[in-house]
Amino acid sequence: MVALAAVVLPASGHCAAAAVLRLGNPGEPQTLDPQRYNLRLEETILNDLFVGLTTFDAEGDLTPGVATSWQTSEDGLRWTFRLGDSRWSDGTPVSADDFVFAYRRLLDPATAASLAYFMYPLKNATAVNTGKMPLTALGVSAPDPKTLILELEQPYPHLLERLLYPTAYPLPKHIVERLGSDWVKPQNWVSNGAYVLKEWRPQAYVALQANAYYLPAPAIAEVVYYPLASEQAAYNRFRAGEIDAINSFPAGELDNARDNMTAALRTSAQLSIIYLVFNTRVPPFNDIRVREALALAVDQEIITDKVQKSGNLASESFVPTLVSNYESVPPPYYSLTTAERLERARMLLAEAGYSSANPLQITLRYISGAEAKRTALAIAAFWKPLGVDVRLHHAELKVHFADLRQGDFEVAQAGWVGENNAEHYLSLLISDTGEVNYGGFSDAEFDELMAAAQAEADVEARNRLLRAAEARASTLYPVIPLYSIGIRRLVNPALEGWHENLRDIHPARYLSFGP
Amino acid sequence: MLRYLLIRGLYLIVTFWVIVTLVFFLLRLAPGGPFDGERRLPAEVEQNLLAAYDLDKPLPQQYLNYLQMLVQGDLGPSFKQKDFTVAELVSAGLPVSLGIGGAALILAVVAGIGLGTAAGLRSGSVTDLLVMGTTNLGLAVPAIVLAPLLALIFAVWLDLLPTGGIGSPAHYLLPAIALSLPFVAAIARLTRGSVAEVMTQPHVTTARAKGLPDARIIRRHILPIALLPVLSFLGPAAAALLTGSVVVEQVFELPGIGRYFVQAALNRDYTLVMGVAVVYAAFILGFNLLVDLCYARLDPRIRLFGNSPGL
Numbered sequence: 001m002v003a004l005a006a007v008v009l010p011a012s013g014h015c016a017a018a019a020v021l022r023l024g025n026p027g028e029p030q031t032l033d034p035q036r037y038n039l040r041l042e043e044t045i046l047n048d049l050f051v052g053l054t055t056f057d058a059e060g061d062l063t064p065g066v067a068t069s070w071q072t073s074e075d076g077l078r079w080t081f082r083l084g085d086s087r088w089s090d091g092t093p094v095s096a097d098d099f100v101f102a103y104r105r106l107l108d109p110a111t112a113a114s115l116a117y118f119m120y121p122l123k124n125a126t127a128v129n130t131g132k133m134p135l136t137a138l139g140v141s142a143p144d145p146k147t148l149i150l151e152l153e154q155p156y157p158h159l160l161e162r163l164l165y166p167t168a169y170p171l172p173k174h175i176v177e178r179l180g181s182d183w184v185k186p187q188n189w190v191s192n193g194a195y196v197l198k199e200w201r202p203q204a205y206v207a208l209q210a211n212a213y214y215l216p217a218p219a220i221a222e223v224v225y226y227p228l229a230s231e232q233a234a235y236n237r238f239r240a241g242e243i244d245a246i247n248s249f250p251a252g253e254l255d256n257a258r259d260n261m262t263a264a265l266r267t268s269a270q271l272s273i274i275y276l277v278f279n280t281r282v283p284p285f286n287d288i289r290v291r292e293a294l295a296l297a298v299d300q301e302i303i304t305d306k307v308q309k310s311g312n313l314a315s316e317s318f319v320p321t322l323v324s325n326y327e328s329v330p331p332p333y334y335s336l337t338t339a340e341r342l343e344r345a346r347m348l349l350a351e352a353g354y355s356s357a358n359p360l361q362i363t364l365r366y367i368s369g370a371e372a373k374r375t376a377l378a379i380a381a382f383w384k385p386l387g388v389d390v391r392l393h394h395a396e397l398k399v400h401f402a403d404l405r406q407g408d409f410e411v412a413q414a415g416w417v418g419e420n421n422a423e424h425y426l427s428l429l430i431s432d433t434g435e436v437n438y439g440g441f442s443d444a445e446f447d448e449l450m451a452a453a454q455a456e457a458d459v460e461a462r463n464r465l466l467r468a469a470e471a472r473a474s475t476l477y478p479v480i481p482l483y484s485i486g487i488r489r490l491v492n493p494a495l496e497g498w499h500e501n502l503r504d505i506h507p508a509r510y511l512s513f514g515p
Numbered sequence: 516m517l518r519y520l521l522i523r524g525l526y527l528i529v530t531f532w533v534i535v536t537l538v539f540f541l542l543r544l545a546p547g548g549p550f551d552g553e554r555r556l557p558a559e560v561e562q563n564l565l566a567a568y569d570l571d572k573p574l575p576q577q578y579l580n581y582l583q584m585l586v587q588g589d590l591g592p593s594f595k596q597k598d599f600t601v602a603e604l605v606s607a608g609l610p611v612s613l614g615i616g617g618a619a620l621i622l623a624v625v626a627g628i629g630l631g632t633a634a635g636l637r638s639g640s641v642t643d644l645l646v647m648g649t650t651n652l653g654l655a656v657p658a659i660v661l662a663p664l665l666a667l668i669f670a671v672w673l674d675l676l677p678t679g680g681i682g683s684p685a686h687y688l689l690p691a692i693a694l695s696l697p698f699v700a701a702i703a704r705l706t707r708g709s710v711a712e713v714m715t716q717p718h719v720t721t722a723r724a725k726g727l728p729d730a731r732i733i734r735r736h737i738l739p740i741a742l743l744p745v746l747s748f749l750g751p752a753a754a755a756l757l758t759g760s761v762v763v764e765q766v767f768e769l770p771g772i773g774r775y776f777v778q779a780a781l782n783r784d785y786t787l788v789m790g791v792a793v794v795y796a797a798f799i800l801g802f803n804l805l806v807d808l809c810y811a812r813l814d815p816r817i818r819l820f821g822n823s824p825g826l
Contacts, residue, residue, distance in 0.1 A: 028778070031597035109559075112567035114550060116560050130559040184598045202599060202607050203770030203778075204681055226680060226768070229778075232663065233768050236678040240670050398547035398783060434558070 020222045021495070021508055024234045024246035028203050028227040033184050034166035035106040038114045040417065043166055045225055048208055048508045050169040050193040053081050053099070053148070054160050058510035060501030062160060066094055066170065066192070067148070076155030076457030077123075081148040087213040088172045089189075089196045096142030098170035104128075104135040105176075106167055118167040121156040155457035158421050194218045194509035203227060208508075219512035235490075238264075244492040245506075251310030251371060254488055263493040268500035269313040269484050272417040273320050273425060276364075276379070276480040279409055281440040284360065289348040291477035294362075294411070296333055296345040297382045304483050307378045308371055311486030318429075319422040319470055320484045322502055326422045326463055329470040331477075345386055354387065361389045365403065365412035368394045372413060375482070405435040414438055417485070420502060422466045426450060429473055441478035523807075527800050535585065538792045539578055542785055549594040549783040568594055581789065590790040595782045601790035605772060609794065611681060612764070612771035616757035618691035623698035623756070628745065630699070631706025632738070638711045646703060653700030662693040662766040679768035690767045694760050698752055702745055709741040716740075743810065750806030754799040 029042045034050055037043065047056065055065030068084040086094045103122065106113050107129045116129050123139025139151030152159070162168065172190040176183045183189070189197040195208035195218070206225045210218050226243060228234035235249040249257070257265045276298075278285040285291060300314035315321055317328035333341055354360040362383070366376040373394065380390035395403065403409055418424040427433060430450050431442035446469055453465035491498050497511045550564050565571040569580060584591055590601035599607075634646040669689060670678035677686050713719060714737065722736045764774040772791050779787035 028596075030595045033598065036597055109563045110567070112560075112563040114560060114564060116563075126559070129563070200598070201681075201770060202596065202604050203774055228768060230765060230768070233666075233679055233766065236666055236671050237680070237768070240674065240678045242677060242680070396781060398781065399545075402547035 019220065020224060021220045021511060021513075022224050022226065022242065022244050023508075024228040024238070024243045025206075025225045026227075026247050027229050029206060029225075031184070032197060032200070032206070033181075034169040035102060035111060035113050035171070037166050041227075044505075045206060045208070046166040046169070047505060048193055048195045048223060049191045049197060050166065051086070052163050052166075052169045053083075054163045056164065056503070056505045056507055058497055058507075059499045060503045060505040062164065066099075070160075076157065077152045079150045079152070079159060081150070083146045083148060086192060086215075088175075088192050089211040089213055090172070090175070091213055092172065092174060092190075093145070094170060094192050095145040095173075096148040097145065098173050099148050100140050100142050101173040101176070102169060102171040103140045104138055105171065107138055108135055113167070115165070115167050118162060118165055121152050121154075121159060121162065123151040123153050125153065154455055157457060157459045157462060158419065158423070161419055161421070194507070195223055198222070214509075218509040220508060223508045238490045244495055245498070246490050248488060249490060251308065251488070254310060257488070257490065261490060264490045266487075266489050266491050266498070266500050267311050268487050268504070269311075269320075269322055269502075270417065270487050270504050271320055271322050271420055271502050272415065272485045273315060273318060274312075274413065274415040274482045274485065275318065276411055276482065277404070277414045277439045278411055278478060278480075279407060279439050280442070280478060281407060282410065284352065284354075285410060285439075287352050288476060289352040290354075290360065292333075293345040293348040293352070293386060294383060294388070295331065295477050295480045296336075296341040296348075297386055298379060298480050298482070299338065299382065300482055302382075303375055303378050304486075307374050308483075310371060311488045312483040313486055314483050315481050317470070318473065318479055318481045319425045319466075322484055323422055323425075324420050324502070325459070327467065328422075329467055329474050331474045342385065349386055349388075356387050359387050359389050361391070363391045363393050363410045365393045365395070365400060365409050367400045367413060368396050376413070404438040407438070407440060409438075412438065414479075415485075422463065422470065423450075423453065426466060426469055426473070429478055439478055441473075441476075443472065443476055446472045446476075523804055527804065530800060531796055534796045535582070535789070535793060536578075538789060539581060540574075542780075542783075542788055543574060545783065547783055549785065568592075581786075585793070590793065591786040593779075593784055593787045595779070595784040596787065601786050604775060604787060605790050605794055608770055608772035608775055611769055612773060613757055615687050615690045615694060615763070615769065615771065616753075616760075618687055619695035619698065620753055620756045622691060622695040623702055623752070624749070626695075626699045627702025628706050628742070631703040631745075632710055632733070632741075634703065635707040635710025635741070636714070636733070638707070643707070646707065650700035650703045653696045654704075656696075658693055658697065658760060658762045659766070661696060662690070662763050665689050665693050666766065679766070681769060686767075686769075690763050690769060693766070694756060694763045698756065701748065701752070705745050705748055706741060709744050710737060713737050713741045746806060746809060750802045751799065754795075754802040757798060 025041045025044060027039070027041050029045060030039060031037055031042065032045060032049065034046050037046060051065040053065055053067040054062050057063040066083055066086055067081040070079060070081045072079050083094070083096055088094060103119060105111055106119055107116050107125055109129060109131045119125055124133050124137045125139070127133040128135060128138045141149045143149065150159070156162070170192060172183070175188065175190045179188050186197045186199055191197070191211065194211055194214045196211045197206070198209040199207040208223045210221050228237065228243070228246060231248050231250045234243070234246040235253060237243045238246045238249070278291050280286050300316055304312040304314040316330045316334060319326065319328045321328045333344065336344070349360060364376055364379060366372040376392050376394070380392065383390055400412070404412055404414060416425055416428060427450065428436055429441050429446065430437065431447050449465055449469035449472060453462050453469060456462040456465060487504060494514050495511055496514050498506055548570070549568070550561060562571070569577060572580070581591070590605065593599055593601050593604060596604055630646045630650070634643040637643055666678050666689060669676045676689055680686060719732065719736050722732050761773040761777050763769070764771045765777065772794065775787060776791045779791065
């Protein structure tokens, strides 16, 4: 019914000139407190409200923010930032002290910040966050209002990228000290980004207005974020001209959008990896032959291009091929044909003791949802020719990940949306990573390579070690990489300055409505 | 009357307590906690979080703390909507749910009784068949199908009304219609059945024999009795309509409390789920009491003294 309607009717027109930008966000923010946030959809709004030491340019690339320049010590452990002139929305100058205050607040156990660990590269951060050291022991200091010094636990060449996250934004110390947690209320709101919080109606919208002290002044005076959890509702509202950009729409409408909404359709891939993880603690998945056999049978491109058809990007490597300045390592069987792969898979399973008389039985867990279900069915179909019996089990997101964290699974769907560096993904497989190393994978050689990489300050040398680590892991099959998430969104063609980019960041301050 | 009210009040409090207790413990039975997610939380960070929300205490202790808070009229902080308290969220969402539910209720009562009476007075006629046919459809098509269909036709195709969100009164129209249709159908069928039945009773025949005009017979002798089953249906129906519809609020992206309920449950936002459940329970219990009181006024056979109306 809906699909039919879409064919008949083109998108209705959007008003061209508008002082208000209406954006869809995939859900309701849980907080706009940069040190307490937890969700990607909050990051999107916080990006418009604050500027950190580093920030994004119009193309989503890293550019100086409050800091105009920085220097690193020889050993990579001490970073000195020089701050430019900028003001809070109440006119008070932004000072290095505001950063010190914010970082200490982030790591204060009393704040209970769930993303406090984003700043664990700072010296003594873990000890401070667990209450073992006082806040003043944290590796952040401000010798004068224009200089901020960050000291690190060990070299961390991706620090500038890490500073892009809201966890590293400054806070208006003079306001927060006075008002406590009430500072986030719209009537008390003070921030240093292009916009300030004007109104927040829970589950209805978050409205921002231009910050009079921000330079250069943004072209659009007001930005309203609508929480659009349902793809169908978002799609309807976009087509009715009520929203200027939506993050996603039903996958089934992709072909229709390609044909009828060419000017509005934007597709890109997101830095992320969706994969299957083996619980390597339990038989038979502690047997590398079983893992390799199952990996060999999966054809990622069939999943993305024939089954899902929703714009996802197939990936045979665990580090997404999208990561810049890094060449991902495909699995050793990469050059084999499908027939050769299947033959090898059958041989491996036979060696491991499985046959039609004694078939391998697997429970495959996935997160409830139509696309995940079709994907799981496809994987079961790949494994069937090997004589594998697959039982599917699905659960809502919370339950699924609670099970994974407790190691209560055999093979399960998992995912990681991350930063633009290989380490961010590979560290999931380090043996002491904890619960998010869902499968309990443990390999001494891999761990050593990762430790060596993390102690290396030079990015190129670091990447060489990371590649070696990825190559090592790829021969042990702790996971089956599947794909990177494809983004399919619709953007009002009258909106100028919107660039698709890897970080999928579109700060409102660079956008404008054409003449 | 006073004694009756006192007893009912006591029952109400006990029922309320049972509901609160059940919801509290059922919620904790669901696997996964408010802070389980996809992102990595180091053990120390998780400990900080649990301590901040009292979740590190034993469950009975948490339960007693919650009851104590509730008695003082405090619904607590939301675990997930960190910038709001539960009371703030409920008071932001309730007016939206009440607005749409109220509109739907009026629509359901007016249209339902009107159609039902028209059909019941002439049972077997074309009007009757038409009304019964369409109400059958109204009962059979669930809101989850009806609501997107209405949005598609009136908002996307005809571009007459907004597809969702709030702002103008026009935003309330489609949701109210979507919400009320099954109730219009149910009320129409109830009314039709009992009007047709009351028509055959001796007191109506007597009234006719006395030569009273039709309008007066309908108003004075048929409807007051025929509407009794409708009235007992209206209690829970009003509570259901006014406290919002999970499906309709989701489809039309309305910020009512029905939507909070679903999202809070998925997020394991314990305090918010409890808060909404408390409001729901209060509404349903309150409306049932109200209906029982009205019942006694309308039906001369029911007396609050001696004759127990039951719960």
